[in-house]
Amino acid sequence: MSLRLEDATEDDLPLVLHYVRALAEYEKLLHEVTATEDDFRRLLFGSPARAEALIARWEGQPCGFALWFYSVSTFDGAPKLYVEDVFVDPVQRGRGFGRAIFADLARRALKAGCSRMEWNVLDWNAPSIAFYRSIGALPREGWTLQRLSGDALRALAGKES
Secondary structure (H helix, E strand, C coil), X not given: CCEEEEECCHHHHHHHHHHHHHHHHHCCCHHHCCCCHHHHHHHHHCCCCCCEEEEEEECCEEEEEEEEEEEEECCXXXXXXXXXXXXXXXXXXXXXXXXXXXXXXXXXXXXXXXXXXXXXXXXXXXXXXXXXXXXXXXXXXXCCCCCCCHHHHHHHHCCCC
């Protein structure tokens, strides 16, 4: 058999949540995961859908996933594909599954008219950084991610906690 990359369906929601939690655990951020299957149902299958996901299957068994969404680049006037999460089961790593997932996402990006793909990686995650360099990805020098959430988000919006 071979690797199959399939668009996630509502039946895959438990797998999506499983892989999000597995990635968070690997990144030492499991304590930050509050998402539920219902949250992913709204994100992936609501009207409008806000994101997309795929499940990777090897010999019919799940072995990884990806979740992404589209945003825009005002500088080049084109959409871009933002990869939120990619995770391959640790026992399946080194078999080309991550490369296959990123290649699939690259094809989707080109089909959608995207000028680029982007994602974040934790600075301590040397294996992932090495993999990203091997597929031709480069860091965005001179830029840092900014985040507004929780009480600060509500305060700026003029909403009480």
